[in-house]
Amino acid sequence: MAAIWYQCVAERAELIDLRVTASCRRQGLGKQLLWASLGALPSVTQVDLEVRDSNIAARALYRSLSFQETGRRRDYYALGDGREDAVLMTLALSSCA
Template sequence: MKIVSLSRQDAPIMALIELKAHSHPMSEGALADCFGPLYRCSGLYEDDALLGFTIVQQIVDEATLFDICVLPSAQGKGLGKLLLQQVIADAQRHSAQVLMLEVRASNRAAISLYQRLGFTEIGRRKGYYPTADGREDAVLMDLRLEHC
């Protein structure tokens, strides 16, 4: 397994992973827009297969995890944790003081992972995410990197 930087040319395969992993996936166009000077996109490969990826935006000393996505067939094997640890280390290398994210309130597995790695809930956006039968809250979390 290896984690490498991704490029705009990876957006189509990222979109396929999104489609399989998320109920409301980002479009290929939206993913392609995440390649620019404020963004870092990384992918986790096994051999030649992209199994997961992250998208981080950093503005000055604030980093935001926009997306973390792992193929459903590869979930439950610690790959999300591996990707998230890489995001944290990378944010520290780029002098971020805080790493922020938001997650669906129903995504208990992700929330548990974030908490295990030191993230704390700092707020909620009521009814932020669409669901099949309504809306659900976004849980806002952050990790203060100066204490890592």
């Protein structure tokens, strides 16, 4: 129904992917999974990710958990005949370790 992947190196984590089965979206599952998974990364102080500019749902979800947009990679992804930017987002976590 829902899955999340991180790549962690020391106190930095990169959110590689988060997906919720299409029929289960807009029920709070993605937000709950992301929030719960952050709590399972006790020594991590910063989470980074990149997301397609056109991915309104994911960008809104990340913003709702206080991820900040920190930059862009211009024309990073293929989009039909053209290209689109990758939006870089970061969340600073306070470590309790």
